[in-house]
Amino acid sequence: MMRNIAVVGTGYVGLVTGVCLSDIGHHVTCIDIDEQKIQLLKQGKSPIYEPGLEELMLKNINNGRLTFTTDHQTGFHQKEVIYIAVGTPQKKDGSADLSYVHQVARDIARNIKQDVIVVTKSTVPVGTNDEIRQVIKENLVSDVQVDVVSNPEFLREGSAVQDTFHGDRIVIGADNEKAATMIEEINKPFGIPVVKTDIRSAEMIKYASNAFLATKISFINEISNICEKLGANIEDVAYGMGLDHRIGNQFLRAGIGYGGSCFPKDTKALVQMAGNVDHKFELLESVIRVNNVQQAKLVEKAKGFFGSLEGKTVAILGLAFKPNTDDMREAASVVIANMLIQEGARIKGYDPIALENAKRILGDSIEYSDNIEDVLADADIAFISTEWKEIVEFELHLYSKYMKTPIVFDGRNCYALEEVEKHDLEYHSIGRPSVYRSKAKV
Numbered sequence: 001m002m003r004n005i006a007v008v009g010t011g012y013v014g015l016v017t018g019v020c021l022s023d024i025g026h027h028v029t030c031i032d033i034d035e036q037k038i039q040l041l042k043q044g045k046s047p048i049y050e051p052g053l054e055e056l057m058l059k060n061i062n063n064g065r066l067t068f069t070t071d072h073q074t075g076f077h078q079k080e081v082i083y084i085a086v087g088t089p090q091k092k093d094g095s096a097d098l099s100y101v102h103q104v105a106r107d108i109a110r111n112i113k114q115d116v117i118v119v120t121k122s123t124v125p126v127g128t129n130d131e132i133r134q135v136i137k138e139n140l141v142s143d144v145q146v147d148v149v150s151n152p153e154f155l156r157e158g159s160a161v162q163d164t165f166h167g168d169r170i171v172i173g174a175d176n177e178k179a180a181t182m183i184e185e186i187n188k189p190f191g192i193p194v195v196k197t198d199i200r201s202a203e204m205i206k207y208a209s210n211a212f213l214a215t216k217i218s219f220i221n222e223i224s225n226i227c228e229k230l231g232a233n234i235e236d237v238a239y240g241m242g243l244d245h246r247i248g249n250q251f252l253r254a255g256i257g258y259g260g261s262c263f264p265k266d267t268k269a270l271v272q273m274a275g276n277v278d279h280k281f282e283l284l285e286s287v288i289r290v291n292n293v294q295q296a297k298l299v300e301k302a303k304g305f306f307g308s309l310e311g312k313t314v315a316i317l318g319l320a321f322k323p324n325t326d327d328m329r330e331a332a333s334v335v336i337a338n339m340l341i342q343e344g345a346r347i348k349g350y351d352p353i354a355l356e357n358a359k360r361i362l363g364d365s366i367e368y369s370d371n372i373e374d375v376l377a378d379a380d381i382a383f384i385s386t387e388w389k390e391i392v393e394f395e396l397h398l399y400s401k402y403m404k405t406p407i408v409f410d411g412r413n414c415y416a417l418e419e420v421e422k423h424d425l426e427y428h429s430i431g432r433p434s435v436y437r438s439k440a441k442v
């Protein structure tokens, strides 16, 4: 059955949720306080890069099921369900900043004139939905019924639309069967298995899932570090491990650590959450430490080879925290760039999509190129920090053509060693033997 829905926050989660809910037949109004974003959205333009999103958005704007506003009162008018999808960034102490979520709770209380179900999509610490209920209750101006449901989001950036239509599960945490059933009905057209539970368990499922995935990554990165020292090859090791269904073959890609807007902040928030109830989460603290070391690994390696990087011209290939996104939050490239700045290197960066966002973070401390050839031109060293398809498919003989010296430090194991060995290239990757130019069969 079609429902009238508002989604508050038009970031990666809110916009994708709003667009996909409208696509399965609901009437959706997306609300954001950012005037510029809403202006763009009204013109049918997505403020974020997410494959397939803009097309789907246009389709549903044109069929009248999707609208945008900056005004909460207009946005909440006659809505039966309101999704909260605003940011929950990390505070200085690592805990989640809930000020945006609380603000939305007050916005809801002050503007609704009908019964609603408030659905929290934002990643929030266990107990937050109880707080949301309380804040709404304290600020309500109309005599209406408000139910609160936890419905954490599991989409990945770069495949957010695909993940929304083909997710593994939809988690619905509620203390009221009627509200839970309504959210289940809304999502029915997606045809994804539903897990119904209490609110606190739903909130924990989100953090535990992200922490577990981060743990897999730090685990394989530690194994890769040992492989390097013992002469094993992490690619073969991960493949051999992943064939065991109990382990699974996903999230075993060794590299320069996890970044992005979720794993770094959510792992820290879970450590804080545990600490608040006097539990020291030793395992997760180690996962975070391992990741910090791993992000610095390529530059440390290069320093090991060169002694000093002062005055070297260094190309960074890929700036986004992962391929197929423009998101630069907690990207390994930023760690690399900042370390190289300290070293006194001249730095050039390239990314097919994230250049504008990179400029906002790194400013003029580095130079920017809009193609691979240009970023490699005259470089002494290249660092690969994101496995964009065009970087993975870049022809290996071109490194020696464009670079001053073809020395590549690959943080994402983009190339097979047998291929590298066929070219004039010095190649250092993660958890695999290095290849030296003398090996080249040129």
Ligand SMILES: NC(=O)c1ccc[n+]([C@@H]2O[C@H](COP(=O)([O-])OP(=O)(O)OC[C@H]3O[C@@H](n4cnc5c(N)ncnc54)[C@H](O)[C@@H]3O)[C@@H](O)[C@H]2O)c1
Pocket: 008, 009, 010, 011, 012, 013, 014, 031, 032, 033, 034, 037, 085, 086, 087, 088, 100, 103, 104, 107, 121, 122, 123, 124, 153, 154, 155, 156, 157, 261, 262
């Ligand atoms: N990005 C992801 O891949 C992802 C995946 C799953 C869960 N999450 C979680 O979802 C939440 C949102 O993440 P995101 O990456 O989409 O955030 P984002 O920063 O991209 O977007 C948040 C949006 O909320 C808007 N906003 C803030 N306060 C508002 C208010 N009072 N009213 C209306 N709009 C307001 C901001 O202007 C911004 O556009 C976070 O809790 C995050 O942890 C994110």
Ligand SMILES: O=c1ccn([C@@H]2O[C@H](COP(=O)(O)OP(=O)(O)O[C@H]3O[C@H](CO)[C@@H](O)[C@H](O)[C@H]3O)[C@@H](O)[C@H]2O)c(=O)[nH]1
Pocket: 123, 153, 154, 155, 156, 157, 158, 210, 213, 217, 250, 251, 252, 253, 254, 255, 256, 257, 258, 259, 260, 261, 262, 263, 266, 321, 322
């Ligand atoms: O084997 C792997 C897999 C991932 N990564 C890195 O891990 C980070 C996160 O990657 P990914 O999980 O693909 O992207 P996100 O968009 O951050 O998605 C994660 O974070 C979201 C926000 O909470 C969740 O919704 C998703 O389920 C969860 O996968 C990136 O830096 C990747 O380079 C690795 O190093 N090795």
